[in-house]
Amino acid sequence: MLKLVLNNTINSVASKNTSSISNGLLKEFSKLSIYKNNNNKKINNCKCTNCVCNCKCTKKTNTTTNTNIYNNMNNNNKRYYSTKQNIENEKQIEEDSKIGLATSDTNRGKLLEDYYDGSKSRQDYFKKFRDETTPNKQDPADNFRVRVSVPRPEFDEHYEKQLLPDDFADSYLNSIRPNSNREQEELPFSDNTRFSPFRPVRPKIQKTSVIDGASSGYSKRKRSRAVVSIQPGNGSILINGRTLLDYFPSISYRDNVVQPLVITETLTKWDVSIRAFGGGLKGQSEAARRALGFSLVNYDLGYRPALKIAGLLKNDIRKVERKKPGLLKARKRFPLVKR
Amino acid sequence: MSFIRGVCKLSKNIRYTGSINSILNKGVIGSTINTKTTTITTTTTNTTNNTLAYRNYCSSTTTTTTTNTTQNEIKEVPYQFLTLTNEQWELALGKEVNKNTKDFFDLTKSRTTLLRKPTFETIQWLSKMKEQRFYKESPQDYCRVLDGVAGSGKSISLAQVAFWAQQQDWLVVYIPNASSFINRGALTHFNINPLLFAQNNLCFNFIKQFVEVNHAKLREIKLKTKFKIESTGWESSPNKTLFDLLSSTKYDSSSEIFYHFKRELNTIHEFPVLVAIDGFNHFYRPSDYGDMYDSASNLGTLPTDRLMASSLFKNITSHQISNGVVLAATTNVIPKREMFEVIPEESVLNVPIFTIYEFKLFINYLVETKYLEKSPNQETIEYYWQISSGNPRELWKILRILH
Numbered sequence: 006m007l008k009l010v011l012n013n014t015i016n017s018v019a020s021k022n023t024s025s026i027s028n029g030l031l032k033e034f035s036k037l038s039i040y041k042n043n044n045n046k047k048i049n050n051c052k053c054t055n056c057v058c059n060c061k062c063t064k065k066t067n068t069t070t071n072t073n074i075y076n077n078m079n080n081n082n083k084r085y086y087s088t089k090q091n092i093e094n095e096k097q098i099e100e101d102s103k104i105g106l107a108t109s110d111t112n113r114g115k116l117l118e119d120y121y122d123g124s125k126s127r128q129d130y131f132k133k134f135r136d137e138t139t140p141n142k143q144d145p146a147d148n149f150r151v152r153v154s155v156p157r158p159e160f161d162e163h164y165e166k167q168l169l170p171d172d173f174a175d176s177y178l179n180s181i182r183p184n185s186n187r188e189q190e191e192l193p194f195s196d197n198t199r200f201s202p203f204r205p206v207r208p209k210i211q212k213t214s215v216i217d218g219a220s221s222g223y224s225k226r227k228r229s230r231a232v233v234s235i236q237p238g239n240g241s242i243l244i245n246g247r248t249l250l251d252y253f254p255s256i257s258y259r260d261n262v263v264q265p266l267v268i269t270e271t272l273t274k275w276d277v278s279i280r281a282f283g284g285g286l287k288g289q290s291e292a293a294r295r296a297l298g299f300s301l302v303n304y305d306l307g308y309r310p311a312l313k314i315a316g317l318l319k320n321d322i323r324k325v326e327r328k329k330p331g332l333l334k335a336r337k338r339f340p341l342v343k344r
Numbered sequence: 345m346s347f348i349r350g351v352c353k354l355s356k357n358i359r360y361t362g363s364i365n366s367i368l369n370k371g372v373i374g375s376t377i378n379t380k381t382t383t384i385t386t387t388t389t390n391t392t393n394n395t396l397a398y399r400n401y402c403s404s405t406t407t408t409t410t411t412n413t414t415q416n417e418i419k420e421v422p423y424q425f426l427t428l429t430n431e432q433w434e435l436a437l438g439k440e441v442n443k444n445t446k447d448f449f450d451l452t453k454s455r456t457t458l459l460r461k462p463t464f465e466t467i468q469w470l471s472k473m474k475e476q477r478f479y480k481e482s483p484q485d486y487c488r489v490l491d492g493v494a495g496s497g498k499s500i501s502l503a504q505v506a507f508w509a510q511q512q513d514w515l516v517v518y519i520p521n522a523s524s525f526i527n528r529g530a531l532t533h534f535n536i537n538p539l540l541f542a543q544n545n546l547c548f549n550f551i552k553q554f555v556e557v558n559h560a561k562l563r564e565i566k567l568k569t570k571f572k573i574e575s576t577g578w579e580s581s582p583n584k585t586l587f588d589l590l591s592s593t594k595y596d597s598s599s600e601i602f603y604h605f606k607r608e609l610n611t612i613h614e615f616p617v618l619v620a621i622d623g624f625n626h627f628y629r630p631s632d633y634g635d636m637y638d639s640a641s642n643l644g645t646l647p648t649d650r651l652m653a654s655s656l657f658k659n660i661t662s663h664q665i666s667n668g669v670v671l672a673a674t675t676n677v678i679p680k681r682e683m684f685e686v687i688p689e690e691s692v693l694n695v696p697i698f699t700i701y702e703f704k705l706f707i708n709y710l711v712e713t714k715y716l717e718k719s720p721n722q723e724t725i726e727y728y729w730q731i732s733s734g735n736p737r738e739l740w741k742i743l744r745i746l747h
Contacts, residue, residue, distance in 0.1 A: 240700065240726070240729075240730065242730065242733070248493075248733040249730070249731075249733045250495075250732060250733035250735050250738055251493075251733075256731060256742075259731050260731065263727065263730050263731060266730070267723070267727060270723060272723065272726035272727060272729075272730050273700055273726050273729075273730075
C-alpha cells in the first residue's frame with residue numbers, strides 16, 4: 006500500500022511544477038533504491054540538462070549497489086544475454102569496435118542473419134568485406150595501355166585451352182537433347198526452297214541379255230519356281246534332264262510349256278532347258294511357260310509384243326485361299342443340320 | 345499272193361539272197377517313197393537385237409531352202425513305209441501279238457509303220473551274216489539287241505525285221521512277249537533235267553501256233569538228233585521231219601517236245617534261222633525266291649534259270665544255233681541294268697525317237713494314203729512333234745485324237 010501511495014504522490018507533485026518541493030522530495034526519495042530506478046526511466050524521457058546529468062550519475066551507482074531487490078530485473082536481462090552465443094557476440098562487437106567497424110544495429114542484424122542461416126562463416130564475411138573495400142590493383146602496363154608481345158603457345162590461355170568437365174557436359178547435353186529448331190531444318194517440307202514437284206513415272210527400258218549365245222528367264226507360280234535357258238538349236242525341250250513327254254504326263258501341261266513357242270512360231274528353233282522345282286506339275290508347267298516367255302524376250306525384243314498380247318508375260322498371283330475358322334474350307338460352310 | 349497292200353507286192357515263189365542295196369534296186373520290198381530331195385518351205389523374219397526401247401521391224405519374207413543335212417539324211421537312210429493288216433500279221437508272225445500292236449489293230453484295220461534306220465541296219469547285219477553262212481567271228485555276230493526309250497519303236501522295228509525275214513524264207517521263231525515265258529501256266533517236274541520246271545501250257549500253245557505259221561518249211565527239215573519221247577514213246581529217225589515231231593504234240597508231252605525242238609533248231613541247215621524275242625530283259629528279272637522245288641509259291645518270283653522255256657532262250661550271247669542268229673528288243677517295263685551287265689555294248693542298236701523330218705515324211709504318207717483327209721500346216725506338224733517329244737507312240741495317239 007505504501008508503494009502505491011508513493012507513486013501517486015510523486016505524480017501529483019510533479020504536476021504542480023514547484024522547484025523547491027520537487028528538489029527536496031527527490032533528495033529524500035533518492036535514499037530509496039526504488040525511487041532511483043523509477044526516476045531513471047522517467048528522467049530519460051525529459052530533455053532537461055539536469056535529467057541528463059542525473060542519468061550519468063545513476064549509471065555509476067547501479068554498478069555499486071547489488072543488494073537492492075530491483076537488481077533482479079537487471080540480472081534477468083543479463084541472464085537473457087548470458088548464453089554462450091550472446092557472450093561471444095559481445096566479444097565480437099568489441100573486436101569490431103577495435104577494428105573500426107561501425108557498431109550499428111543494421112550491421113549487427115546482418116551478422117546475426119548470416120550466422121543463423123549458416124550460409125557463410127564469419128571469416129568468409131570478413132574476406133568478402135575486405136575484397137569489397139580494398140581497391141583493385143592493376144598492372145602498370147594496363148594503365149598506360151602498352152601493347153604486349155604475343156605470348157608463346159604454352160603460355161597462351163586461349164590457344165591451348167584445356168576442356169573442362171563443363172565443356173563435356175555441354176556436348177553431352179546437346180547430344181541428348183538436341184535443339185528443337187533443328188527438326189525444322191531437317192524436315193524438307195518446312196523449307197519451300199527445297200521442295201521439288203513429283204516426277205511422272207517413266208517406262209522401264211527393255212534390254213536384251215544374251216550371254217554366250219543363250220538367254221534365261223525366271224518365273225514362279227503358286228509354290229513353283231522355274232528357270233529357263235534357251236539357245237538356237239534343233240528344238241529339243243528338256244525339263245530337269247528329262248523330255249517333255251516323260252516329265253508331264255498330261256497333254257495340257259505340255260501345251261502350257263510349248264505355248265510361247267507356238268505364239269512366236271519358233272517351235273523347232275530353240276534348244277530349251279528348263280529347271281523346275283517346288284509345288285506341283287500344274288504350277289511348274291505354268292511357271293515354265295512364263296519363264297520361257299521371258300527368256301524369249303531377253304533374247305530378242307521382237308517377240309515381246311506377241312507375248313504381251315497373249316498374256317504370257319503377266320504374273321498370275323492367284324494362290325490357294327486359306328481356310329477360315331468356322332468354315333469347312335475357305336468359303337464353304339458346314340452342312341445345315343435342322344435336327 | 346500279196347502280203348503288203350498299197351506299198352509292196354511280193355510273189356510267193358521269189359526268194360532273194362543279197363544286200364539291201366540290191367533289194368532296193370529290184371524293188372522287192374515296196375517302192376521307195378520320197379527319195380528325191382525334199383523342199384522345205386520356211387518363214388524367216390529378219391530381226392536384229394536392239395537395246396533401245398523402240399525398234400524397227402523388218403518385213404518377213406518367205407524363202408525356199410534345202411538343207412545339206414536333209415540331203416545327207418536322204419542318201420543314208422532310204423525311208424520306206426510298211427502297212428500291215430491284222431490278217432497279214434497273223435499269217436506271217438502268228439496270232440499272238442504285242443499288247444500295243446493288238447490295241448492298234450483293234451482300233452484300226454491296218455497299221456502303217458515307217459521303216460527307219462535301226463531296221464535297215466539290222467537287215468544289213470542279217471544279210472551279212474547270211475553271206476558268211478552264219479560263221480561267228482566275234483561276239484557281236486551272235487546277237488543284236490534293240491534298245492531305246494519308251495515308245496520309240498523297238499517292238500515295231502523287231503516286227504518289221506521279223507516280217508522281212510519271213511518274206512525272205514527264213515525260219516522265224518518270233519516271241520512277241522517274253523514275260524509270258526516266265527509267268528504263264530502251271531509248273532511240273534521235268535524228268536530230263538531235274539533242275540528245271542516244265543511249262544506244258546506255254547509249250548503246247550507255242551508249238552501249236554508255230555506249226556500253223558511254218559508248216560510248209562517244217563516239212564522240209566529232217567531230224568538230225570536221236571531221242572525218244574518217254575510219255576508217248578515216239579522215236580526220232582532220219583526219215584522223219586520236224587513237222588512230224590511238232591504235230592504229234594500232246595499236252596503232257598509238250599514240254600519234252602519243246603526241249604527237243606530247241607535242240608533240233610540248233611542243227612537246222614536247210615533254212616536260215618532267226619529267233620526274235622520282244623521284251624528280252626524279262627529274262628534277267630531279279631528273283632528273290634529261294635526254294636526252287638516248291639511250285640506252290642508265287643510264280644512271278646521264280647528265277648528264269650529254273651524254267652525250261654526261258655532257260656532255253658535266255659543265253660543269246662553264246663547260243664548254239666549253227667545256221668542262225670538272235671535278235672532281241674528290250675522293254676521299259678522292268679529295269680535293264682542286269683541285262684546290260686551280260687550283253688556287250690557293241691551288240692546294242694539304239695532306236696531313236698522321231699526326228700522332225702521323219703515325222704513330216706510320215707504325215708505326207710498318211711495324206712497320200714488318205715488316212716488323213718488333208719495335210720496339216722507346218723506349224724501344226726512341229727507342234728505335234730514338240731507335244732509328243734518325237735515319240736512315235738504318242739504321235740499316233742495325238743493323230744487319232746486330233747484328226
